[in-house]
Amino acid sequence: MNGHYIAGFVDGEGSFHIAFQKRDDLKFGWQAVPEFHINQNFTSRKVLEEIKKQLRCGYIKANDALGKRDKTLVYVVRDRLDLIEKVIPFFERFPLHTEKRKDFELFRKIIQMMKKNDHMKIEGFRKIIQIAYSMNADGIYRKRKMEDILTTLTSSETIR
Amino acid sequence: MNGHYIAGFVDGEGSFHIAFQKRDDLKFGWQAVPEFHINQNFTSRKVLEEIKKQLRCGYIKANDALGKRDKTLVYVVRDRLDLIEKVIPFFERFPLHTEKRKDFELFRKIIQMMKKNDHMKIEGFRKIIQIAYSMNADGIYRKRKMEDILTTLTSSETIR
Numbered sequence: 314m315n316g317h318y319i320a321g322f323v324d325g326e327g328s329f330h331i332a333f334q335k336r337d338d339l340k341f342g343w344q345a346v347p348e349f350h351i352n353q354n355f356t357s358r359k360v361l362e363e364i365k366k367q368l369r370c371g372y373i374k375a376n377d378a379l380g381k382r383d384k385t386l387v388y389v390v391r392d393r394l395d396l397i398e399k400v401i402p403f404f405e406r407f408p409l410h411t412e413k414r415k416d417f418e419l420f421r422k423i424i425q426m427m428k429k430n431d432h433m434k435i436e437g438f439r440k441i442i443q444i445a446y447s448m449n450a451d452g453i454y455r456k457r458k459m460e461d462i463l464t465t466l467t468s469s470e471t472i473r
Numbered sequence: 474m475n476g477h478y479i480a481g482f483v484d485g486e487g488s489f490h491i492a493f494q495k496r497d498d499l500k501f502g503w504q505a506v507p508e509f510h511i512n513q514n515f516t517s518r519k520v521l522e523e524i525k526k527q528l529r530c531g532y533i534k535a536n537d538a539l540g541k542r543d544k545t546l547v548y549v550v551r552d553r554l555d556l557i558e559k560v561i562p563f564f565e566r567f568p569l570h571t572e573k574r575k576d577f578e579l580f581r582k583i584i585q586m587m588k589k590n591d592h593m594k595i596e597g598f599r600k601i602i603q604i605a606y607s608m609n610a611d612g613i614y615r616k617r618k619m620e621d622i623l624t625t626l627t628s629s630e631t632i633r
Contacts, residue, residue: 321483
């Protein structure tokens with residue numbers, strides 16, 4: 314499978330996403346979780362497996378673990394080192410061409426900020442939230458509003 | 474834009490489809506219309522334009538001509554000679570990898586049958602309808618049932 318084929322497929326079907334999870338044990342009460350994923354019908358499992366093989370990372374799982382209604386699969390890469398060393402260089406070599414390219418670039422920017430530990434400083438973490446919410450059509454699909462995270466950040470000052 | 478990129482993009486976003494239109498002026502009362510198309514949000518117009526350029530055929534239009542609600546665009550190739558000489562050889566050179574590959578192969582088969590004028594004979598036309606309805610997940614998206622076409626074919630015997 315050609316790398317450009319994968320780029321074209323991902324440009325239509327893939328997603329570069331930063332999830333936010335409530336984590337009271339962490340410094341600001343929230344964790345930013347970068348994730349690359351591709352959703353597909355189960356009939357396209359082979360393609361997901363081939364992409365996984367070529368990217369040399371990630372895993373494939375059923376979206377609905379019980380498999381009762383939702384018959385879709387998802388290929389996921391969440392490991393930060395895999396994202397830095399495998400996923401990002403891959404899409405630098407085989408570029409995207411739709412608007413998703415901007416999402417990829419913002420995704421990379423956030424991961425680079427996290428690599429520099431910017432997310433450990435309140436201003437850096439705020440910036441990451443703002444960039445993340447500007448991605449994927451301004452996050453219209455998100456359940457949680459950006460303000461819900463920004464206003465509930467527990468700064469280290471507050472904790473002390 | 475690399476040809477493999479286009480194949481990957483089409484594998485996710487494109488469609489090989491045989492439409493059926495009521496045409497009382499034609500031999501069997503129906504026309505089979507092969508069509509290749511790619512739907513996209515208007516933000517991806519550039520990609521559609523680049524694909525159109527590389528395939529050297531087809532046109533781009535708004536799905537909703539008035540552009541009021543539906544902001545999507547569609548790249549369409551309906552010209553049979555373009556399908557035979559440009560679209561089909563392109564996806565033979567840059568192969569699809571999902572289940573859509575089967576749809577492409579059935580689409581090609583129907584176009585080859587039509588090139589041999591099989592659709593001018595009632596048995597050939599019936600066969601084309603049956604193949605067309607086996608495409609794209611057995612045509613679950615179709616408004617019209619296969620039987621509605623098969624039972625209303627006006628054979629030349631009937632006309633005479």
